[in-house]
Amino acid sequence: MSIGLKGGRILLRPPREEDFEVIYRLWNDPEIYYLTDDAYWVPKSKEKFREFFKEFHLDGGRPGPGKQNAVFVIELEGKVIGDCGIDIDWRKKRGDVWLELLPEYWGRGYGKEILKILEDYARSLGLERLRAMVNGWNERSKKLFESVGWKLITEIPENGWFEGKWWPDYLFEKKL
Numbered sequence: 757m758s759i760g761l762k763g764g765r766i767l768l769r770p771p772r773e774e775d776f777e778v779i780y781r782l783w784n785d786p787e788i789y790y791l792t793d794d795a796y797w798v799p800k801s802k803e804k805f806r807e808f809f810k811e812f813h814l815d816g817g818r819p820g821p822g823k824q825n826a827v828f829v830i831e832l833e834g835k836v837i838g839d840c841g842i843d844i845d846w847r848k849k850r851g852d853v854w855l856e857l858l859p860e861y862w863g864r865g866y867g868k869e870i871l872k873i874l875e876d877y878a879r880s881l882g883l884e885r886l887r888a889m890v891n892g893w894n895e896r897s898k899k900l901f902e903s904v905g906w907k908l909i910t911e912i913p914e915n916g917w918f919e920g921k922w923w924p925d926y927l928f929e930k931k932l
């Protein structure tokens with residue numbers, strides 16, 4: 757049995773070495789890395805990605821003073837279908853949320869369940885708010901945060917360049 761955070765159909769648990777292949781696939785899925793604007797820096801070779809996976813997923817990255825990266829893989833019925841996390845700023849009692857699912861699992865309500873688990877977890881840690889920055893061209897992600905009652909607190913105009921034009925970024929917030 758895995759140890760982790762359970763909610764609905766989803767289990768969030770710490771990443772393990774054997775998750776490498778699926779996480780490599782996830783982070784190198786072009787649809788995902790263009791949606792999240794991570795294409796330009798995600799290591800494309802397996803060798804380089806393994807270094808990133810070890811540093812970020814297994815060892816929690818290099819968060820800096822007063823900060824911490826809580827990183828999880830997302831499990832559905834024993835299978836890893838994505839990853840997510842909260843970049844915590846303890847001084848501000850705030851966390852920045854990120855999440856991504858393999859495309860074949862989109863649109864089935866898992867995103868909402870994952871956010872609910874992350875919100876409960878953040879509350880249990882004593883955080884006061886969560887935030888998420890969404891690229892203007894990522895309509896599904898924008899809808900996700902709207903659909904679970906996160907508040908759009910800022911729109912930054914012309915902050916991202918995608919498919920030949922400027923898009924805004926949206927900053928969403930959830931008070932816990």
Ligand SMILES: CC(C)(COP(=O)(O)OP(=O)(O)OC[C@H]1O[C@@H](n2cnc3c(N)ncnc32)[C@H](O)[C@@H]1OP(=O)(O)O)[C@@H](O)C(=O)NCCC(=O)NCCS
Nearest residue numbers: 791855856857862863864865866867868896897899900903
């Ligand atoms: C963003 C993401 C995590 C959402 O998860 P999901 O499981 O697909 O989302 P859900 O099924 O819970 O749906 C949430 C809302 O998204 C919207 N949505 C679902 N399918 C959609 C579609 N095809 N087009 C537009 N919006 C859609 C709906 O409004 C839905 O709310 P509703 O059911 O109340 O109508 C997932 O699509 C993903 O991994 N995308 C790639 C990575 C990414 O963009 N991460 C977020 C970066 S900020």
